[in-house]
Every structure is written in structure tokens, then in C-alpha cells.
Amino acid sequence: MIPLLLDALLLLTLWTVAVASLWSRNLFRAVIFFIALGLLLTLAWVRLDAPDIALAEAAIGAGVTGVLLLDALGHLQPPKKPATKEPL
Amino acid sequence: MVRHLLALFASFGLLLILGNALLHVPAAPVDLAEQVRRALPESGVDSPVTAVLLNFRAYDTLLEITVLVVAVIIGLALKEVQPDDNRAPVLENKVLMGLVSWLVPLIWLTSGYVLWSGSHQPGGAFQAGAILAAALIMLQLTGRMPPLHGYHWVQVAWVFGLAIFLGLASLTFLFGQAFMAYPKGWAGTFILLIEAALTVSISLILAGLFMAAPLRNRSP
Numbered sequence: 001m002i003p004l005l006l007d008a009l010l011l012l013t014l015w016t017v018a019v020a021s022l023w024s025r026n027l028f029r030a031v032i033f034f035i036a037l038g039l040l041l042t043l044a045w046v047r048l049d050a051p052d053i054a055l056a057e058a059a060i061g062a063g064v065t066g067v068l069l070l071d072a073l074g075h076l077q078p079p080k081k082p083a084t085k086e087p088l
Numbered sequence: 089m090v091r092h093l094l095a096l097f098a099s100f101g102l103l104l105i106l107g108n109a110l111l112h113v114p115a116a117p118v119d120l121a122e123q124v125r126r127a128l129p130e131s132g133v134d135s136p137v138t139a140v141l142l143n144f145r146a147y148d149t150l151l152e153i154t155v156l157v158v159a160v161i162i163g164l165a166l167k168e169v170q171p172d173d174n175r176a177p178v179l180e181n182k183v184l185m186g187l188v189s190w191l192v193p194l195i196w197l198t199s200g201y202v203l204w205s206g207s208h209q210p211g212g213a214f215q216a217g218a219i220l221a222a223a224l225i226m227l228q229l230t231g232r233m234p235p236l237h238g239y240h241w242v243q244v245a246w247v248f249g250l251a252i253f254l255g256l257a258s259l260t261f262l263f264g265q266a267f268m269a270y271p272k273g274w275a276g277t278f279i280l281l282i283e284a285a286l287t288v289s290i291s292l293i294l295a296g297l298f299m300a301a302p303l304r305n306r307s308p
Binding site for chain 1 (some may be wrong): 120137202210211215221222233294298
């Protein structure tokens with residue numbers, strides 16, 4: 001009963017995060033939702049008894065793809081003045 | 089608005105069709121899991137996933153690494169077309185700098201362990217390579233390491249995995265065997281060597297793909 005509830009919750013969260021990623025106005029927010037989607041997919045792979053794919057999904061799907069998307073997002077911003085360095 | 093409703097109905101319909109297909113899956117004519125389990129002792133590793141990836145279906149892994157090498161060559165070509173001042177973005181955050189000193193050695197250790205544990209647990213070359221790539225990207229982002237793609241040895245390392253894989257697979261020609269038929273008793277050693285070479289290549293390729301993006305308009 002509990003695993004079924006967990007799976008249903010996971011599916012619902014996956015669906016919500018995917019829709020939020022597609023329908024966000026702010027591109028940065030969409031990319032962050034995409035990274036969260038990658039991490040939730042890792043959990044989904046674990047529930048499907050595929051730990052190797054889960055490892056690869058966490059590292060590549062959420063990590064590398066997310067970072068590449070953030071990089072692409074950086075190209076879309078207008079060029080910042082090189083003198084300003086905001087503390088993170 | 090009409091387009092949204094149409095898309096919603098179409099995707100819902102697809103969901104119903106897929107659900108129906110899932111409920112009526114025909115029985116598989118061949119039980120692949122059983123066959124893998126029976127052939128596992130001969131494959132040289134203890135994990136069925138690694139046995140399939142690097143022994144029974146090694147040709148697919150060879151093509152995967154070829155695709156990665158082609159992708160990084162294209163990335164490098166795109167970067168050369170849009171020249172910039174070859175300056176990497178440096179994140180100057182004290183917490184990040186301190187964290188990197190702690191994290192990178194642990195990441196190296198984890199990557200080595202995941203590579204080695206692929207023979208009897210979930211793990212393997214791609215996972216270890218991606219973990220190591222994360223360490224390389226962090227080092228380059230914080231300025232501890234200059235951008236890697238300019239160096240000659242990095243470009244050699246990109247094809248290193250593919251070369252070792254092809255070399256070991258063609259070695260069997262010398263003994264009159266088929267392509268990629270690992271010699272008896274040596275399968276485990278071959279797989280470990282190939283996975284190690286693949287990890288080196290994959291980590292540098294993924295880090296190279298990340299740093300190969302042109303630097304115009306880059307925001308830290």
C-alpha cells in the first residue's frame with residue numbers, strides 16, 4: 001500500500017514539475033524545474049529497479065544537461081558590464 | 089486557447105492508448121533476463137547490466153562512445169568558428185572555493201569506486217565518467233584549472249577511450265577470433281581496461297562539451 005502511494009506521489013510530482021517547467025514565464029525558473037525533473041526521474045528509475053540508469057540520469061540528465069541549459073541561458077541574457085561582480 | 093485544448097486532448101488520448109498497451113503486453117518470446125543470467129559466469133563480471141553493456145552488446149557501447157567523440161569534435165569546431173578571448177568565467181565565491189577543496193578529492197575517489205564497482209554492483213564507465221566530469225567542470229568554473237580544450241593532450245584523451253576499445257576489440261583478430269570476441273578467461277580484464285579508458289574519455293568529453301560553448305554574453 002505504501003509503495004503504491006509513494007509511486008503515485010512521485011508520478012504526480014513528476015507531472016507537476018514537467019508542466020511547471022514548460023509553462024514558466026521566467027526561463028531561469030524553467031531550467032531549474034528541468035533540473036528538479038531530472039532528479040525526480042532518478043527516483044523513478046530507482047523505483048523501476050534500474051539503479052545504473054538512475055546513476056547516469058542523476059549525473060548526466062540532471063547535472064550536465066542542466067548546466068548546459070544554464071549556460072545557454074547565459075547566452076540569451078544581454079551582455080553584462082565586466083566591471084560589476086555581484087557576490088553570489 | 090483552442091490549440092491548448094487540442095494539445096490537452098491529444099496528449100490525454102495518447103495517455104489512454106499507452107495505458108491500454110501497457111495492460112495488454114504480449115508475453116516475450118524469449119526470456120532475455122534468464123539467458124543473461126545463464127551466460128553471466130562466462131562474461132567476466134558479476135553484474136548483469138555491465139555484462140550486457142560491455143560484453144554481450146559491446147558493439148552498442150562502442151557506437152555510443154563514437155557518438156560522444158563526434159559530439160565533442162563538433163563542439164570544438166563550433167567554438168573555433170566563434171573566437172573569443174579564451175577566458176573562462178570565474179565564480180569568486182568564498183564558500184564555493186572552500187567547498188571545492190573538500191569536494192574534488194572526494195569526487196575523484198567516488199568516481200574511481202563507481203568505476204571499479206561496476207563489475208558487481210550498479211556503476212560502470214559512464215557513471216564514473218559523468219561524476220569525474222562534474223569535478224572537472226567545478227575546477228574550471230572556480231578558476232583552479234585553465235579551460236582544458238586548448239591542450240593537445242586533452243584532445244588525445246578524447247579519442248583515447250575509443251582507441252583502446254577499438255584496439256582491444258581488434259586484438260582478437262590476431263588470434264583468429266571474431267571482432268570483439270574477448271579471449272577466454274581475459275574477459276574481466278578486458279572489460280576493466282576498456283571501462284577505465286572510457287571513464288577518462290567520457291569525463292574529459294563531458295567537461296569539454298561544457299566549456300566549448302562560446303563565451304560571448306556569458307554571465308557568471
